[in-house]
Amino acid sequence: MVPRHHDGGTRGSFSIPKPREAIPIDNILLFLKYYNDRILYEFLQHLKIIAISIPISILVSVPIGIYISSRPRIAKIVIYIAGILMTIPSLALFGIMVVAFAPWGMGLGLVPAVTAITVYSLLPITRNTYTALNSVSEGVLEAAKGMGLSKRQTLWKIKIPLSIPVIMAGVRTSVVLGVSVATFATLVGAGGLGFFIFSGISRANFAMVLVGAILVSALGIGINWFFMRLEVWLTPRGLRVDRE
Amino acid sequence: MIEYKNITKRFGEKAAVDNLTLSLEKGTITMLIGPSGCGKTTSLKMVNRLVDPDEGDILINGDSIFDLDPVTLRRDIGYVIQEIGLFPHYSVFDNIATLPRLHKWDEKKIKDRVYEVLDMVTLDETYADKYPRQLSGGERQRVGLARALAADPEVLLMDEPFGAIDPINRLILQQSFLEIQEEIKKTIVFVTHDINEAIQLGDKIAIMNQGSLVQFDTVSEILANPENEFVENLLGQDRNLKALSLKKAKDYAVKEGYITVTDGTEKEEIRKELEDKDLIVAYILDSRDRLKGRYYIDKSARKVEGRYPIVRETKPYRVTRNTSLTETLSRMLEHGEKKLPVVTREDRLTGVIDLDAIFEEVEQAGAPKEA
Numbered sequence: 001m002v003p004r005h006h007d008g009g010t011r012g013s014f015s016i017p018k019p020r021e022a023i024p025i026d027n028i029l030l031f032l033k034y035y036n037d038r039i040l041y042e043f044l045q046h047l048k049i050i051a052i053s054i055p056i057s058i059l060v061s062v063p064i065g066i067y068i069s070s071r072p073r074i075a076k077i078v079i080y081i082a083g084i085l086m087t088i089p090s091l092a093l094f095g096i097m098v099v100a101f102a103p104w105g106m107g108l109g110l111v112p113a114v115t116a117i118t119v120y121s122l123l124p125i126t127r128n129t130y131t132a133l134n135s136v137s138e139g140v141l142e143a144a145k146g147m148g149l150s151k152r153q154t155l156w157k158i159k160i161p162l163s164i165p166v167i168m169a170g171v172r173t174s175v176v177l178g179v180s181v182a183t184f185a186t187l188v189g190a191g192g193l194g195f196f197i198f199s200g201i202s203r204a205n206f207a208m209v210l211v212g213a214i215l216v217s218a219l220g221i222g223i224n225w226f227f228m229r230l231e232v233w234l235t236p237r238g239l240r241v242d243r244e
Numbered sequence: 245m246i247e248y249k250n251i252t253k254r255f256g257e258k259a260a261v262d263n264l265t266l267s268l269e270k271g272t273i274t275m276l277i278g279p280s281g282c283g284k285t286t287s288l289k290m291v292n293r294l295v296d297p298d299e300g301d302i303l304i305n306g307d308s309i310f311d312l313d314p315v316t317l318r319r320d321i322g323y324v325i326q327e328i329g330l331f332p333h334y335s336v337f338d339n340i341a342t343l344p345r346l347h348k349w350d351e352k353k354i355k356d357r358v359y360e361v362l363d364m365v366t367l368d369e370t371y372a373d374k375y376p377r378q379l380s381g382g383e384r385q386r387v388g389l390a391r392a393l394a395a396d397p398e399v400l401l402m403d404e405p406f407g408a409i410d411p412i413n414r415l416i417l418q419q420s421f422l423e424i425q426e427e428i429k430k431t432i433v434f435v436t437h438d439i440n441e442a443i444q445l446g447d448k449i450a451i452m453n454q455g456s457l458v459q460f461d462t463v464s465e466i467l468a469n470p471e472n473e474f475v476e477n478l479l480g481q482d483r484n485l486k487a488l489s490l491k492k493a494k495d496y497a498v499k500e501g502y503i504t505v506t507d508g509t510e511k512e513e514i515r516k517e518l519e520d521k522d523l524i525v526a527y528i529l530d531s532r533d534r535l536k537g538r539y540y541i542d543k544s545a546r547k548v549e550g551r552y553p554i555v556r557e558t559k560p561y562r563v564t565r566n567t568s569l570t571e572t573l574s575r576m577l578e579h580g581e582k583k584l585p586v587v588t589r590e591d592r593l594t595g596v597i598d599l600d601a602i603f604e605e606v607e608q609a610g611a612p613k614e615a
Contacts, residue, residue: 142325143330146292148316148320236333
């Protein structure tokens, strides 16, 4: 790709004066200087897409996981379907969403982006919820039943609290996955850090791509850390104490 | 009182329990024993309806358990299993408080009850805030028992509760279990595959094989008159010795052959009293009769000024009231003591047991017994 020369200097656009001897570090500093507002904006936009889709995904996946936990045959089908959804290339999934929402005039923007990421993050949460609920020890369940806890009480008082660490690990997987997949959101007009990556590629602006990629990674790492803390914090204390 | 009436349970074609009729007396421990697959656990689980029979009826105090909703029924029956099944995310307190909370007792009453049952299973208050993962296997099973007792059920079902615990702790747990039962007098159904445990703990033993009841009687009766070869094999070769293990130290403890003193008593005073009464041992008791030590005239030592020295010991060997004669005997041999003090769970002295008393018992056991 032949780099185009822009006038440079005007706010909101940027060009590489001498692309053939590009020294990324200089360009990055320059890039950051001119683009700081936009970076913040797209960063928050990226976060917003995640912040909307993950709670939706949790609200859908956890109840599904709970529902299928006592129905192994349905569980097999549901997890299979969720698995298939996950094998759709993410780029294609965004394309499908655009087409799917177009008839309602919502083919572009937040709606297809959020939907695509939600679909993508269903599997880890559903599967972990299902697995966690089914790995509560037999002895605990028999004691609960024998003591006279109803099915509902066993679910809410025993199974779910004991499953929190594994469910949260699934949520964490989904969020981290979501952060990277949300890079494509810019292609459906929902913005996000993908903007820098795709704009950078089309303009052969290495600094722009690099900044975009680094920010996506940093966001992923940061969110991962945050959810790891959250996981520990939500885990019942009795599961955290080690034998003295 | 629990009555099994013509209970049959089939898994597929095979009858796991075949026309079982059994009547368990109130306040006693009935041991269900037999080889694996004999239907003992299935029979136990029918009482709290974890398994429903295909035919027959089970009555508790005359009322059919099938008239009740299973969940309601289970809340009035204590249940202890080998896996223990403590809730790992609940503290010991919350584990024990589970049923009282379901029964909607007020918090004050729950708190009092939790500490009461903890005390019963000889765990102190500091355990309340611990979590199951911080406990040893033996401690966990004590908590499991405490949890089953929390709502004060009349019936207690125990499914090999001590099966997964190491032999030393198992012995201790069995011992304290008997002491607890002496206090609480529950109607207990206890499944085991260990004949020694059955003999040790049971008031009555129900021996099962292939879904049928082979023999149901008191422990001593079964030892004396096994119904058939199957029972004989189950009991093993050393029946006389096993019979000895049924006898408890408390029944042979006598309040003679020793004197008791308080801690401050002068040595010479004690020696004089012992010599006057021609005895050699004086036990030191505190104000609540707890055994704190002993003085004895050491006749194996050299005489000083024509008299044997008097020796003080702070931790004399002892047995508890429910220690079996076999166990008492082995401790006597182990420590080289001909007499051992017998104490209560609170360590109060109730008497001494003499080696001769055990020998007499062995001689009698060899002779034919009256029913």
